[in-house]
Amino acid sequence: MVTTKSLIPPRIPCDLCPIGRRPHFRNFTQEELGFVQSFKIGELSVDPGATVISEGERHPQLYTVLTGWGYRYKILEDGRRQILNYVLPGDLVGLQGNLMAEMMHSVEALTRLTLCTFERDKLTTLFRDHPSLAYDLTWIASREESMLDEHLLSIGRRTALERAAYLLAFLDTRAEMTGVFVEGGPNILPLTQQHVADTLGLSLVHTNKTLRKLADMGMVRWLDRGCEVLDQRRLFDLAGWRPTKEGPRPFI
Amino acid sequence: MVTTKSLIPPRIPCDLCPIGRRPHFRNFTQEELGFVQSFKIGELSVDPGATVISEGERHPQLYTVLTGWGYRYKILEDGRRQILNYVLPGDLVGLQGNLMAEMMHSVEALTRLTLCTFERDKLTTLFRDHPSLAYDLTWIASREESMLDEHLLSIGRRTALERAAYLLAFLDTRAEMTGVFVEGGPNILPLTQQHVADTLGLSLVHTNKTLRKLADMGMVRWLDRGCEVLDQRRLFDLAGWRPTKEGPRPFI
DNA sequence: CGCTCGGTTGAGGAGATTCAACGTGGGTGG
DNA sequence: CCACCCACGTTGAATCTCCTCAACCGAGCG
Numbered sequence: 001m002v003t004t005k006s007l008i009p010p011r012i013p014c015d016l017c018p019i020g021r022r023p024h025f026r027n028f029t030q031e032e033l034g035f036v037q038s039f040k041i042g043e044l045s046v047d048p049g050a051t052v053i054s055e056g057e058r059h060p061q062l063y064t065v066l067t068g069w070g071y072r073y074k075i076l077e078d079g080r081r082q083i084l085n086y087v088l089p090g091d092l093v094g095l096q097g098n099l100m101a102e103m104m105h106s107v108e109a110l111t112r113l114t115l116c117t118f119e120r121d122k123l124t125t126l127f128r129d130h131p132s133l134a135y136d137l138t139w140i141a142s143r144e145e146s147m148l149d150e151h152l153l154s155i156g157r158r159t160a161l162e163r164a165a166y167l168l169a170f171l172d173t174r175a176e177m178t179g180v181f182v183e184g185g186p187n188i189l190p191l192t193q194q195h196v197a198d199t200l201g202l203s204l205v206h207t208n209k210t211l212r213k214l215a216d217m218g219m220v221r222w223l224d225r226g227c228e229v230l231d232q233r234r235l236f237d238l239a240g241w242r243p244t245k246e247g248p249r250p251f252i
Numbered sequence: 253m254v255t256t257k258s259l260i261p262p263r264i265p266c267d268l269c270p271i272g273r274r275p276h277f278r279n280f281t282q283e284e285l286g287f288v289q290s291f292k293i294g295e296l297s298v299d300p301g302a303t304v305i306s307e308g309e310r311h312p313q314l315y316t317v318l319t320g321w322g323y324r325y326k327i328l329e330d331g332r333r334q335i336l337n338y339v340l341p342g343d344l345v346g347l348q349g350n351l352m353a354e355m356m357h358s359v360e361a362l363t364r365l366t367l368c369t370f371e372r373d374k375l376t377t378l379f380r381d382h383p384s385l386a387y388d389l390t391w392i393a394s395r396e397e398s399m400l401d402e403h404l405l406s407i408g409r410r411t412a413l414e415r416a417a418y419l420l421a422f423l424d425t426r427a428e429m430t431g432v433f434v435e436g437g438p439n440i441l442p443l444t445q446q447h448v449a450d451t452l453g454l455s456l457v458h459t460n461k462t463l464r465k466l467a468d469m470g471m472v473r474w475l476d477r478g479c480e481v482l483d484q485r486r487l488f489d490l491a492g493w494r495p496t497k498e499g500p501r502p503f504i
Numbered sequence: 505c506g507c508t509c510g511g512t513t514g515a516g517g518a519g520a521t522t523c524a525a526c527g528t529g530g531g532t533g534g
Numbered sequence: 535c536c537a538c539c540c541a542c543g544t545t546g547a548a549t550c551t552c553c554t555c556a557a558c559c560g561a562g563c564g
Contacts, residue, residue: 072401074401074402074404074405076405076409076410076492077492078492080409080410081409082404082405082408082409084401084404084405095390095394096394096397096398096401097394097397097398097401098394098395098398098496098498099387099390099391099394101496104398104401104402104496105401123387124387127383127384127386127387127390128383131379131380131383131386132379134379134383134386134387134390135351135375135376135379135386137390138347138351138379138386138389138390138393139351141390141393141394141397142347142348142349142350142351142393143350144397145348145349145393145396145397145400146348146349146350146356148397148400148401148404149324149326149336149348149349149356149357149400150326150356151404152326152334152336152400152403152404152407153326153328153334153336155404155407155408155453156334156407156450156451156452156453157328157332157333157334157453158328158332159519160519160520192541192542192543193542193543194542198408199408200408201407201408201409202520202521203520203521203522204543205520205521205522205523205544205545206519206520206521208543208544208545209520209544209545211543212544212545222543224528224529224542224543225541225542225543240328240329240330244350244353244356246350411551412551412552444509444510444511445510445511446510454552454553455552455553455554456511457512457513457552457553457554457555458551458552458553460511460512460513461512461513461552463511464512464513474511476510476511476560476561476562477509477510
C-alpha cells in the first residue's frame, strides 16, 4: 500500500515558487515574500482519490495548490453528491465556507496533488501587517464566488448539452491559463464521467449520452478517465459562455 | 410616475445604525466606527422591481442593505434567468464577482430597499488601515460562498420538492435572524412564484405544482406575492438541511 | 370596463432517471 | 500464468419528472 498523504517540511522556497513564474500570475514584492515564507509551514502530497479536507472537520491549515487537480464537493445524507468546483494550481483551498469554523465541504484529489500548507491562525497577522495580501485574499474569495455564480446559472438554466459544453470549456481554459497541462502533451482533463455527472447535476447514464453527442459533434474526445477538448470555440458557442479574461491574478 | 431610485446624503449616522443594534450582529469599535462613517457616502432608496446593479456595468459603489429584500441574478442571452441569492439587511452588495472590474450579475429590489452607499476606491484605505474590517470583508465573502455552495447542492441534487422546502426554510431563517420581518406581523417572504422558479431552476408551472404540495402538507401558505412559512422544522426535515448557527456576525 | 399580473390547472411530449446488461482493460490473488 | 474482479464506459428499455402550451380565475388599477 502506498502512502496516500504525506506532510513534509517546506522544500520549495517561496521565491522559487513555480506558480509565480507562470504568466497570468502576479509576483510578490520582497516584503510579501518574507511573510509568505514564514506563513508556509509545509508541503502536502496526496494520491488520486485521497481526501484533503472533509466536511464537518475543523482544519487548522489552509492550502494553496502547487500541482495537480482536485475538486470540492458536498453530499446529502443519502449519498447524493454535488461537485461545487475544481481546484487547480494557484487556488486557495480551505478559505471557502466559514473562515475559522468547521469546513462545510470536502476536497478530494483527482490526480496526484501537491499543496502548500499554511497556518490558519496566522491569518490575523496577515491582515494586520500585510494589507496587500489581505486584499488578495478577498480578491480570491471574490473570484471563487463568480465561478460559483456561473455554475449556478449553468445547472439552473442551461440544457444538459449546454451544461456539459460549459463545464468542459471552463475546465479547459482554466487549465490552460494555470499551465497545469503537461508540456507538449495533449490537453487532458483528468475526470471520469461520474465526476461530470456530479458536477452537472445529471445522472451518470444521461451524462454519458450527452458527452457522446459532444464527441459525435467532434468537440471533445473521451478517453479512459479523461477528456480531451478538441474545439474550444464551438463549446463556447454552444454554451453561450466566454471566459472573462483576467489580468495577472494574485495567489498566496 | 414615482421615482424608482434616489441617492441622498447620509441621514443615519453609523453609530445609530439599526443593523448594529440587532442581535446576531457584531458591533464596531469606536475606531472602526470613525472609518466606516467616512467610508459611507450616502443612502440609496429604490422601489420594488428597480434594478440596483446591472450586469456588465462598472460600479464605483458598494452597498450594504439597511432595510428590505433584493436578489442577485444572471441571465443567458435568450432571457433565461437564474437567481443566485437573496440580499437582506446587513448584506454587502457589489463585492461578489470581481473586486474592481465590471459586475458579473445584476441586483433587483423585491421590496422597497434602502442601502448604505460606500466608495469602492476607499477599499484600499480600508485594507491598509483597518485590518479588522478587512478581515470582516473576507468573512462576508466567505459566508456568501458557503450559501452558494448549498444552493448548488440544492439545484444539482435535491428533488423539486426538497429544493422548494430548502429555499423557503433558508429564506425564512435568514429573515428571522436579520430581523427583516415586520414586528408582530406574520412572517411573509416577499416573493412571486416566478422568483422561486428562477431560483430553483424549474419552470413556473412545475414550481406552482410543487409549492401546492408544500401548502397541502401544511408547511407553507401562499399569498399574493408572498409566502408564509408555517412549519419551519418540517421544511428542514424534508430538505435534509439545517441552518448553521453563527455567532455575532460582522457587517460593514 | 378592460387590462395586466400573479396564481392555478390539464394535457401532451420532451428530457432525465432508473434498472439492467455488456465490454474492456488493469490489477490481484490463487 | 490465468481467472477473477473491479472500475469505467456504453447502450437499450421502461418509467417518471419536468417542460411547454393553453386556458382560466381573481384582484388591482387606470
